[in-house]
Amino acid sequence: MKHKGIIFALTFMFTFALLSCATPGSIQVESKWLDATATEQLVAMENGLLTSETLVSGYLARIERLDKNGPMLNSVLSLNPHALADAKALDDMRAKGELKGPLHGVVVLLKDNIESKELPTTAGSLALLNNHTYRDSPLVSQLRNAGAVILGKTNLSEWANFRSEKSSSGWSAVGGLTRNPHMLNRTACGSSSGSGVAIAAGLASLAVGTETNGSIICPSSMNGIVGFKPTVGLVSRSHIVPISPTQDTAGPMVRSVEDAALMVSVMAGVDPADPVTTYTNRPDSNTLAQSAISLADLRVGVVRWRQGEDADIIQLFDKTVTALNAAGATVVEISEHTQPDDFWKQSYFVLLAEFKTALNQYLLQSPASLPVSNLSELIGFNNTSVREMALFDQSIFLLSDNTQGMNDDNYAGALKTVRAATRENGIDALLTRNNVDVLIAPSNNPAFLIDAVYGDNAPNGYVGIGYMAAIAGYPHLTLPMGAVRDLPVGLSIIGGQWDDARVLAVGKSVQAILPSRIIPVFYTTRFDAPSLNKAAEPYK
Template sequence: MKIALPASLAALALATSAHADAGAAARTYLERIAALDDDGPSLNAVIVSLDPETAAAEAQAAERAGLPLGGRTVLVKDNVETREWPTTAGSLALAGNRTGRDAPLIARLRRAGGVVLGKTNLSEWANIRSSNSTSGWSAVGGLTRNPHAIDRNTCGSSSGSGAAVAAGFAWAAIGTETDGSITCPASVNGIVGFKPTVGLVSRTHIVPISASQDTAGPMARSVEDAALLLSAIAGSDTADLATADADKHLTDFTAGLATASLAGKRVGVLRSAVGNDRKVAALFDAALADMRRAGAEIVELDYDPPEEMGAAELTVLLYELRRDLAAYLGGSPAEIPIRTLADAIAFDDAHVEQEMRWFGQGLFEQAEKTTDAEAYRKARADSLRLAGAEGIDKLLAENRLAVLVAPTVGPAWTTDLVNGDHYNGSIGAGSLAAIAGYPHLTVPMGAVEGLPVGISFIGAKWRDADMLQIGAAYERARSAKLAVPSFGRWQPPATQ
């Protein structure tokens, strides 16, 4: 089916980058949401959005005030509180979680002149409910579809944010990540995603999984846009102890991006993370060749993450989920039917058809039983040591590297509500950065059979600006043709 688009992505990018009329840009984004999310291919990326008059007025006011974001529109993952709408984390149990407050990162966004255009769908409970889930599905928002191929997955849990940016529904979006939930949807939807150092962006008033690993971050169509959004939302928050040092690392993250160079940079290749897909490997090797031509020194690494790291991470996530979710739910001023993880489990059991038609809540049930504090403390120390001091830190130091690189994930898999996700687990090294709490940037590096694939740039703690500069330099050096959303079902591209 051929779909009439309100504005092409190219024309939309040109209009909004120039930002001649922020109000008109806001209206155009909402037209695209109506045509492609609510109608047409029905991507289901956006749960709720502003009306056009309000959006245009807010954008124009921010533009006239000369604020840094100038009325640019941002969609927000629906586990981050905004004052206008409920914050559901995709669960019917939180359908009434209307707190009337902004998360601190949203307050910063508004002060910088950003317009909160709406809330995006997500994998329910940020994909921590079941190990057999279908990413991109929630009881509140339904199934999010990939704009590059609507029968393909959007990955989790910031699925709606990734699909929305790729589809041109907003200038940028906010996602959150515990392990892969910004970078994976960014990669498979063909956009830039940045998971910052844990503690650079406040987590207050965000439905949590893990105080050790959770962070919010920007998702955008370019590294520069992601950096501009990060500059707006980063900073210390007295209610979030992890952010105590954030203000020390604040900067204009866009500074120097236009002239950033790969010349002389030693780039460490995590070869074992390239995986077993020969087409992904060929695309990645072409990206390395681009970087080499741009002056980078490519260093092949012999490294395999220790098996015990993943087991330790799971213990940490399950223990902290029970503890941290209870703290969030107990502190919500809204009239909600659940206040603990046990309550959430009971709610799902009482609403099986709506909540558990496609997959269960095995991880929730496991987390409710993960109560050994000593085992948790050991697991956290082990996982942090293995991913940080003996992982990223050691690799960077011993090889005198500026950055580690690998493919982010493979191309999007076919969505299967009956059997759950079936992605290629051999590809990617994002768990290293997630567990250590270090920055991880993914940038589109091309396509496999018309489906986007990203390249990961992973660095040391607080070296967020460095990762953005390296990513911007790669973006300019990239020779591969990028995929363009089709808004239809996947078809094999014509051979060249």
């Protein structure tokens, strides 16, 4: 008798390929268009092969079938009730030869710490359940003005995974637990878990995530999609629930590097309310979607000192480096690097101090009627909620509340230490000392098991230098490099401050020599994989 999980997985592989429809007798759309990149969808709409209304209908049906039922991925937290009407209006404009912008008709999901006028912005917390501000964040306004349809909000690790040192990534009190579509018992990673899963499972054309330290890159890598964390300041952070004024940024989570470049070119912009966006040397947004850089003209720094010890990942990374070399790139091996002994302590303190100041400011300025107005009151609110405290504690909240925020006497010195270690003595030094254009490394280990006892528990730790790009505020792209033990693994491409266009252009060229995207098959565990489907049974 076949393993039950195999039947389950094969059933949904078959269902995934069927025509998608919102309701019986409604508009139908071929699943190939739901799984296509946004760039491909735009071409299809231009050629009359597809409409925005059919896309929205198809995605709504697939969300119902795969996210709310079936494997129950639980990645989409709320839906825009006007999405279908918005899509139809865009189709009517196209029929008249009118286009709002470069994203006209494609469908976008937003992480639910980003404000949009139709829906409340909860950050996954019951305290923000009614945080309906009736306003768009600047990045949402820009997406909407470019013609994108806002489909809804995605689940996330509550408070962007900055509440407990024993958290379970992908869980929020509002949204519950989001599951990895490749193996349902594996983490979707945090905090942009819902956005990563939704794009991997084909539930929208594009999604927006946010990152403070790894929250775009990790869920993108572990769900097998493309994620781009831009230079801090390229995209406005106004009306986004914050953690860190020095590290926070929003960014694309998509199915191709071309989509990431197009999307971030729309999202980028100067915002007087967010001073880090007003730097005079910021790049022209129009350059972000430029053509690819020839690999023959590229010098690549291969970061060996953070490749980890997993032999399968190293073999996959080696294969990628060999392919780059064969394509003409000059490969420079980088085997060692040092940083201050108290680096991790200081970097953690910076986040704790910044979170208290930034969150208190956000809560006070929200136009919604909220039950809390500062971090201390939020801690008290959670202590009265059985659901909020059911899975893990508030250890990070308590540590943050015990600081004096960004006015703490130790804050300025800690920020100076970690910025120097990741900027001039970190990524800048690695690039200049080795005379390379970009740095590459594995983005992370494969997804670890969901663990409701110990919380996030990565047995092989975390690899790559994404933490350096996060703390420095520098651009970081991850794209699928292949699979290890039936789980996706990403390749990171990292550059210097404001090198966003170069990182994206390199990513387009690298994408062309890497394996194609890994399509989720909804295994319940790895024992569902064909290579192991008899391994759990007695030998006969």
